[in-house]
Amino acid sequence: MTVSAVSSVDHGVVSVSVVVFNPDQQLLAQTFASLAQAGAVLARAETGTSIHLYLVDNGGLPDMRSSLAELSVAGIECTVLAGHGNIGYGRGHNLAIEQASSHYHLVLNPDVDLEAGALVAAMGFLTAHPEAGLLAPAIVDDAGRLQYLCRQYPTLIDLFVRGFLPHAARRLFDARLARYEMRAQINERDTIWDPPIVSGCFMLFRTSVLKKLAGFDARYFLYFEDYDLSLRAHDVARVVYAPSVRVLHHGGGASRKGLAHIRMFLASAFKFYNRFGWKWL
Template sequence: MNVQRASLSQGVVFSASVVVFNPDHTQLRQTLASFGVACEHLRASVPNASIALFLIDNGGLGDVSDTVVRLAAQGVACRVLTGHGNVGYGRGHNLAIEQMQSDLHLILNPDIDLDADALVAGCSFLDSHPDAGLLTPWIGDDAGAQQYLCRRYPTLVDLLARGFLPAAVRNSLFATRLARYEMRDLIDGASVVWDPPIVSGCFMLFRTAVLKRLGGFDPRYFLYFEDYDLSLRSHDIARVVYVPASRVIHHGGGASRKGSAHIRMFAASACKFFNRFGWRLW
């Protein structure tokens, strides 16, 4: 397969998008601060790199002028997209995807802390592996332990057990099957893994040409499973790769811990996903 590649030796035009809705402002500032530092390291590695950030306000963003100024001092041109209302996670990112002109584009959650060299490691890997079109990093939790967010194709039982069962029941009755679903046999802190079927939308580093060909996220998902959908479609035109040299911390939580509205959105999106790609119960 042929995908366009950016050459770090010639500089790279790098863009990123972050969608927020009533964000935790302390966490958002922390995420953008870590992103700014990672961009400084990228610019040190690639002195003529051009970097842009799209901050998409689905509601409740507030005044971020200080953040915009700080990012500008770090070499990041920040553009705030606002006034469109809460259009959902995927459609929010699509507002940026439709406008950006870059070599590489990062889909980033507002609850991610980037290692200082996360972007350098990710961009360097893509530069040296032209078949790779989508990269996912090593992802840790609040305590620094590894999260297993690369996935094999889910069954309905996998989703229910992982998302909604008490930990004691989950760990005693479903540990083996969930370990397989989470690819614990392959995903570690050292080995590059090619072609994991599904990767997390909290950090998706794309070649922009691949993302454009895919048309971004499917807008039919308001929240949840849009990353599953986009991951599976990505395999049609490029290779997907897990690269643990690129490292981030993820502070997010599951739908079941966010209340009944999120559980309903999770169920609705799961139905859309399985209707499109095929139901697997067990």
């Protein structure tokens, strides 16, 4: 998209990949509506910026023609990648990453809503900080409460308590969870450099960094692919938590999604620890 406003920054193309498998149609429509709004705000603020959405259909994509039309009106091009079956979250994103020729690439969940100014704030931050290769935003839940989705390296106890214990029982481990979730550092004001792990629901990369990393590790079907990619990103660039960028996340944990998700979670955890090292306590 091209706008007539004068700007000293040319961000080029921002590519976005969204992977879906039997998605909630309403949440997906909200995600696309928020992307359209954020894209429109970005277009008014910057010269020469265009957005290209890769919608990766791992199966069960509902009729989204009205949402895609809304994106088109906002100047956002869309490519639908389909017919490959359910190949997993990371491999789905990799299909888009392989095609992307953008300056920045956003890995986005289909249950995340961007605030209107999110992309403007993100582009401004990355322009001012060329050392940053991966940006994570402030993430709030439906009630507007901050989600602590930056992480220290997880112990097995951390994962079990955070993922599977009921809320009342988790209180017994509050100090441990506070350390794991970096609650003393993460807030809605302060920029934090180099958090070990950031959430895969919104990962904004310089595409050159993401290409250097070869995207997600295809050995993970679901879960821990973002942990793996976060840790590897530190080898080639700086990772930053930038609360000036804000999004809303509607998601939930594996234990609340049934036995199949618990099995996938455990299988991915095994692969993660085998690669990066086991940490029990």
